[in-house]
Amino acid sequence: MQKTEESILHNLKINDWLESLQNYYLRTDGPYGATKLASLDVTPAGLAAAVDAVDCCDEVVLKAFMALFSRSSVQKILGTKIHESSGLYAYKNFHYLVLSCVAAATTTNAGDSNQYRERLGALLNDGKGAEQKVDGVNSLWKALAIWINKKGDLYREIVLPEPGSWTLIGYAAKLAYPSRKDRAYLKKILKELPDKALDNQNILLNYLKSWSYRLPERMRDDLADLIRCYGNNQSLETHHFWQLIENILVEISREQPKHFTLLWSISVSFGGWDGDELEDVFMSRGNRRAELENPFWHGTFIQLLTEYRTPPQIKKLLDSGCIILCESYGGLWTQDDRKPKEKQKAIILSCSEKIVRNFKKSLKLGHRWYCSETMSFNSALQITAGKGISDSNHQNTQLRIEGGISLGRGKWLSRPGYLPNIHLESNTELTTSPELKLEMMGNIAKIIEPITEGKWRIEQKQKNNQVAFKLVQFLKNAPLIMKWPERSDRYEAAVELSYEDGIPLNNSEIALSSSAHFPNSLSDALEAIYARAGAPRSETEIIKILKTVLPDAPKLKYLVWDVIRSLEEAGWLEQDIKRSWRGRVWRVLPPRLVATGENIALVEGAIATAEFDLLKVEAEKIGINVYVNATSPFAAPAVSLIGTELQALAEKLGWSFVIARMPVMETAPICWPLENRTDMGRKLAGVWKADPGLFASEPQQQLNGPILSRLVREDDRDVFLIK
Numbered sequence: 001m002q003k004t005e006e007s008i009l010h011n012l013k014i015n016d017w018l019e020s021l022q023n024y025y026l027r028t029d030g031p032y033g034a035t036k037l038a039s040l041d042v043t044p045a046g047l048a049a050a051v052d053a054v055d056c057c058d059e060v061v062l063k064a065f066m067a068l069f070s071r072s073s074v075q076k077i078l079g080t081k082i083h084e085s086s087g088l089y090a091y092k093n094f095h096y097l098v099l100s101c102v103a104a105a106t107t108t109n110a111g112d113s114n115q116y117r118e119r120l121g122a123l124l125n126d127g128k129g130a131e132q133k134v135d136g137v138n139s140l141w142k143a144l145a146i147w148i149n150k151k152g153d154l155y156r157e158i159v160l161p162e163p164g165s166w167t168l169i170g171y172a173a174k175l176a177y178p179s180r181k182d183r184a185y186l187k188k189i190l191k192e193l194p195d196k197a198l199d200n201q202n203i204l205l206n207y208l209k210s211w212s213y214r215l216p217e218r219m220r221d222d223l224a225d226l227i228r229c230y231g232n233n234q235s236l237e238t239h240h241f242w243q244l245i246e247n248i249l250v251e252i253s254r255e256q257p258k259h260f261t262l263l264w265s266i267s268v269s270f271g272g273w274d275g276d277e278l279e280d281v282f283m284s285r286g287n288r289r290a291e292l293e294n295p296f297w298h299g300t301f302i303q304l305l306t307e308y309r310t311p312p313q314i315k316k317l318l319d320s321g322c323i324i325l326c327e328s329y330g331g332l333w334t335q336d337d338r339k340p341k342e343k344q345k346a347i348i349l350s351c352s353e354k355i356v357r358n359f360k361k362s363l364k365l366g367h368r369w370y371c372s373e374t375m376s377f378n379s380a381l382q383i384t385a386g387k388g389i390s391d392s393n394h395q396n397t398q399l400r401i402e403g404g405i406s407l408g409r410g411k412w413l414s415r416p417g418y419l420p421n422i423h424l425e426s427n428t429e430l431t432t433s434p435e436l437k438l439e440m441m442g443n444i445a446k447i448i449e450p451i452t453e454g455k456w457r458i459e460q461k462q463k464n465n466q467v468a469f470k471l472v473q474f475l476k477n478a479p480l481i482m483k484w485p486e487r488s489d490r491y492e493a494a495v496e497l498s499y500e501d502g503i504p505l506n507n508s509e510i511a512l513s514s515s516a517h518f519p520n521s522l523s524d525a526l527e528a529i530y531a532r533a534g535a536p537r538s539e540t541e542i543i544k545i546l547k548t549v550l551p552d553a554p555k556l557k558y559l560v561w562d563v564i565r566s567l568e569e570a571g572w573l574e575q576d577i578k579r580s581w582r583g584r585v586w587r588v589l590p591p592r593l594v595a596t597g598e599n600i601a602l603v604e605g606a607i608a609t610a611e612f613d614l615l616k617v618e619a620e621k622i623g624i625n626v627y628v629n630a631t632s633p634f635a636a637p638a639v640s641l642i643g644t645e646l647q648a649l650a651e652k653l654g655w656s657f658v659i660a661r662m663p664v665m666e667t668a669p670i671c672w673p674l675e676n677r678t679d680m681g682r683k684l685a686g687v688w689k690a691d692p693g694l695f696a697s698e699p700q701q702q703l704n705g706p707i708l709s710r711l712v713r714e715d716d717r718d719v720f721l722i723k
Contacts, residue, residue: 009051009053009056009060009061009064010064010067012051012064014068014095016051017051017065017068017095018092018094018095020050020051020052021050021051021094021095021098022091022094024049024050024051025037025040025050025094025098025156026091026094026148026155026156027154027155027156028153028154028155028156028457029154029433029455029457029471030156030471031049031237031243031471032156032240032243033156033467033469034153034156034467035156035239035240036156036157036158036159037156037157037158037159038159038161038175038177039175039176039177039178039240040098040101040105040175040176040177041105041177041178041240041243041244041247042098042101042102042105042176043058043105043178043183043247044058044059044061044062044065045058045061045247045248045250045251046247047061047062047065047098047102048061049243049247052409054250054288062102062123065099065102066123066124066125068095069096069099069124070124070126071124071126071128071131074096074099074120074124074131074133075131075133077093077096077136077140078096078099078100078133078134078135078136078137078140079133079134079135079136080135080136081135081136081139082136082139082140082143083139083143084139084142084143084146085143085146086143087143087144087145087146087147087148088147089143090140090141090143090144090147091144091147091148093140094144096140097137097140097141097144097172099120099123100134100137100140100141100169100172101172101175101176102123102176103116103119103120103123103172103176104116104119104169104172104173104176104179105176105177105178105179105183115130116134116169116173117130117131117132117134118130120134134168134169135168137168137169137171137172138163138166138167138168138169138170138171138172141160141171141172141175142160142171144158145158145160160175161174161175162174177218178219178244181216182216182218182219183244183248185214185215185216185219186215186219186244186245186248187248187251187252188214189208189211189214189215190245190248190249190252191252191256193207194207195312198249198261198262199312199313199391200262200337201230201236201262202230204245204262205223205226205227205230208223208245209223209227212224219241222240222241223241225239225241226239226241226242232466234466234468237468246287246288249261249262249287250286250287250288250291253286253287261285261286261287261311262286262287262337263285263286263287263288263289263291263292263336263337264283264284264285264286264292264311264313264314264336264337265282265283265284265285265292265334265335265336265337266281266282266283266284266314266317266323266325266334266335266336267281267282267283267284267295267325267328267332267333267334268280268281268282268301268325268332268333268349269282269331269332269333269538269540269541270331270333270540271538271539271540271584276363277363278301278363278365278371279538279539279540279585280298280299280300280538280585281298281299281300281301281303281304282295282297282298282332283295283296283297283298283304283307283309283310283311283314284296285311290408290409290410292336293406293408294408294534294535295535296309297309298535298536299490300490300578301349301365301366301369302365302366302367303490304318305318305367305369313337313390314390316390316391317335317388317390320387320388321350321351321352321355322348322349322350322351322352322355322384322387322388323335323348323349323350323388324340324346324347324348324349324377324380324381324384324388324389325346325347325348325349326340326341326344326345326346326377327344327345327346327374328402329402329403329404329420331538331540331541331544332541333346333347335389335390337390339389340377340389341377341423342377342378343376343377343442343443344376344377345374345375345376345377346374346375346376346377346379346380347371347372347373347374347375347380348371348372348375348380348383348384348388349365349369349370349371349372350369350370350372350384350388351367351368351369351370355383355384355387356370356372358383359372359373359383360372360373361373399422399423399424399425399458399459399460399468399469399470400422400423401420401421401422401423401458401470401472402420402421402423403419403420403421404418404419404420404421405418405478405528405531405532405545406420407475407478407479407531410470410471410472410473411472411473411474411475412472412473412474412475413474413475413476413478413527413528413531414451414452414453414474414475414476415476415524415527415528416449416524417449417524417548417549418524418528418545418548419446419447419449419451419474420447421444421445421446421447422438422444422445422446422447422458423443423444424443424444424445424460425443425460425462426443427462427463428460428461428462428463429460429461430445430458430459430460430461431458431459431461432456432457432458432459433456433457433459434454434456436448436451436456436458451474452474452476453474453475453476454473454474455471455472455473455474456471456472456473456474457469457470457471457472458470458471458472476609477527477608477609477610478527478528478530478531478608478609478610479610480610480611480614481530481533481534481588481590481606483534484533484588484589484590485533485534485535485536485587485588486587487536487576487587488536488576490578490579491536491576491577491578491579491584491585492576492577492579493574493576493577494574494575494576494577494584497663497664497665499661499662499663499664500661500664501661501664502661502662502663502664503661503662504659504660504661504662505595505596505597505659505660505661505662506597506598517630518628518630518637519630520630520632520633520637521549521633521634522549522563522633522634522635522636524548524549525545525546525548525549526572526606526608526636527608527609528545528548529542529545529546529567529572529573529588529606530588530606530608530611531608532545532588533587533588533606536576536585536586536587537585537586537587537588538585538586539584539585539586542564542573542586543560543564546560546563546564547560550563550634558693558694559634561693561694562634563634563635564586566632566634566635566636567635567636570604570635570636570638571589571591571592571604571605571606572588572589572605572606572636573586573587573588573589574586574587574589575587577717578717588606589604589605589606590605590606590655590656591603591604591605591606591607591611591615591653591655592604592605592650592655592656592657592658593641593646593647593649593650593655593656593657593658594658594659594660595646595657595658595659595660596660599642599643599644599646600640600641600642601640601641601646602638602639602640602641602660603615603639603640603641605655607636607637607639612639614653615639615653618649618652618653619641619643619649622643622645622648622649622652623643623644623645624641624642624643624645624646624649625641625642625643626639626640626641627639627640627641627642628640675719677716677719678719679711679719679721681713682711682712682713682719683711683712683713684709684710684711685697685710685711685712685718686709686710687707687708687709687710688707688708688709688710695710706722706723707722707723708720708721708722709721709722709723
């Protein structure tokens with residue numbers, strides 16, 4: 001049962017909308033912080049941001065919002081004047097006050113009329129024409145402002161504009177900023193800007209300043225204030241005008257996709273037996289920081305050199321023959337639009353002989369490119385003589401929350417061992433609301449477990465009293481996966497056995513029962529892996545997630561490989577082998593029902609808490625019993641089902657339904673795939689040792705028996721040879 005953002009939006013109840021709008025526009029722990037409320041961006045894009053549905057089109061957002069209202073309810077609330085002491089009443093009906101501004105601001109589904117009452121009637125879309133009963137709009141806003149402004153730090157101070165001659169609707173009409181015309185002016189300018197304008201914030205602001213004469217006076221003032229904040233090294237994230245620019249840039253990129261965006265990042269991951277093989281390169285771009293969490297491209301380093309969609313900032317680095325990457329979370333090495341920290345660890349990728357000769361240990365990447373050993377960022381700059389960092393990098397003074405398991409859009413998994421770290425500027429004061437237990441390690445604050453679900457405001461205050469903050473929400477369980485990753489054409493399946501032509505299983509007499517404790521020791525790691533199912537994952541990332549919950553005893557050093565294998569056999573993970581390069585990636589697989597006999601089935605695939613809860617609810621509805629066997633603490637639990645409507649259950653859940661079959665196995669060596677490659681041009685990387693169960697680099701001492709060797713070369717997959 002896959003949920004789209006659109007379906008989630010339509011499932012929001014009135015109270016869900018009301019709470020989201022109150023938190024987004026009114027509270028100081030919302031995106032606008034403690035700035036005064038002198039305007040409301042209630043265009044469809046603004047409403048979408050308020051309910052976390054930014055990928056939905058304007059028409060869908062506005063339709064979902066207007067479904068909250070009827071003609072009679074609007075007449076009752078907006079058509080009745082209230083006393084200025086009735087602020088709580090206005091607060092509880094804040095969605096109607098938002099509607100009063102929407103009628104003034106939106107260009108979507110509101111007709112072309114400049115008449116407020118006609119636009120409101122068009123939005124109600126019931127064929128009854130203009131809505132005349134708006135006598136209570138100003139009184140509602142005045143009562144709300146008085147009530148809010150007495151509440152103190154929890155809420156933004158509301159500054160009501162002069163209503164002028166609009167004695168009934170003036171507050172709403174003037175608070176609705178940007179108006180539909182204002183927004184259109186700014187969008188037209190942003191559309192006409194050259195790509196170079198998006199190189200960084202400073203260049204963008206200078207371009208906007210040069211075109212500001214085309215903006216309405218209020219927008220010119222806001223732009224001047226935004227430039228002042230940038231000049232004072234203040235965070236722009238909470239400035240209402242910067243948020244407006246971001247929203248419009250996102251709209252433009254959806255309408256006219258471009259290679260050039262304001263934000264970008266490039267990351268690499270390492271893997272292989274010794275962790276010294278550059279496996280994958282990831283590139284991200286966007287106009288919001290959250291958009292960088294999902295790469296638009298990943299591939300090999302050699303493929304990167306010929307990729308035509310590379311963001312210009314990254315292409316310029318590659319053309320220079322040098323790029324510095326800093327250690328990041330998830331086992332990645334990254335450079336993005338932000339200036340790196342001096343104390344970060346770094347590596348250098350370069351094709352310059354002058355630079356490469358200074359590497360103490362180099363890894364060949366191909367096409368004359370090499371990777372250096374790990375070093376400090378300052379050491380990397382000395383070797384490259386200051387090259388390797390994009391000119392677009394602007395000062396990174398923003399509060400950063402990194403690591404852990406991101407669920408996107410400021411949400412993080414709250415399972416033990418998977419919490420993010422808070423990165424601060426030097427000489428700043430950190431506060432959290434509600435209070436978090438933190439352990440300081442230099443400029444990094446580590447969250448001390450345990451932590452509950454909920455929302456937190458994390459604030460950094462500098463000596464000049466400038467404040468930057470982040471809003472963070474922690475969730476115990478990962479949300480249902482909307483879209484499962486598919487195998488890229490650059491990879492092929494790692495097929496060991498064929499089942500398609502096998503004989504169907506028929507275990508109708510097997511008795512099933514639940515056993516052992518569930519959730520077990522591996523549950524937190526499984527939840528984390530499920531949360532990362534949006535794209536193929538490097539082996540390094542999967543290993544790091546698993547090692548968090550596995551014992552670190554020396555004798556169990558290689559247990560992680562057994563766990564990965566068990567997850568592969570349980571259908572949780574599938575390895576994709578590169579067709580033209582060494583290495584592999586892992587994909588998290590969707591759940592499916594596998595019938596092992598009459599009225600009996602096993603669940604294969606990724607079953608995290610959300611999927612499991614959904615399974616239990618739907619199974620109970622149609623009389624299917626669910627059994628969980630979790631006898632092994634370091635293996636995925638086996639979930640079994642007994643009932644007569646198994647296929648109907650699969651359809652209800654949106655899962656596939658297959659018949660289990662016996663594998664088709666020929667005797668060796670016929671069972672092995674035909675391999676035309678030989679050991680020519682390859683070097684010995686290891687010989688298999690049963691104890692400790694891996695390929696060891698030293699030669700096998702005992703030669704009286706079959707020997708399994710691993711042979712490697714840099715530009716091809718490994719070959720395994722039995723003698």
